[in-house]
Amino acid sequence: MPWSTSYRSDPAFVLIVYSGVIPPEALVEAATTTLALGRQHGTKRFLADCTALEGGHSIVDLYNLAKLLESVGIPVGTREAIVLPQLAAAADDVQFWETTCRNRGFIVRVFADVAPAMAWLVAGEPQALVE
Secondary structure: OOEEEEEEEOOEEEEEEEEEEOOHHHHHHHHHHHHHHHHHHOOOEEEEEEEEEEEOOOHHHHHHHHHHHHHHOOOOOOEEEEEOOOOHHHHHHHHHHHHHHHHOOOEEEEEOOHHHHHHHHHOOOOOOOOO
């Protein structure tokens, strides 16, 4: 499987790790599984480690995924910190994801490394407004 997800309790967040080529249907499955895990554990914090992501989907797929997530209702105050992929083309797609999500009012931010991503993710209370 090109992705895996797990709950971390201290601090509370859901980690999703993407690697290799991820087709559009796997993106949808990963997103819905990750959100369900967050709901199960009562957290609105998500860390997406995309360092090994290579692609496999288009910006249209990402746009449609954001539209789907908007329609199912992301809990207010949900935060996602994303660690950028090493490959430039995949990093461009992640930057597009951030923009698409922020345009919908989701709190999403990309980072080059895990440490600043975690620091931002756990700092303060998640807010409903885009920062």
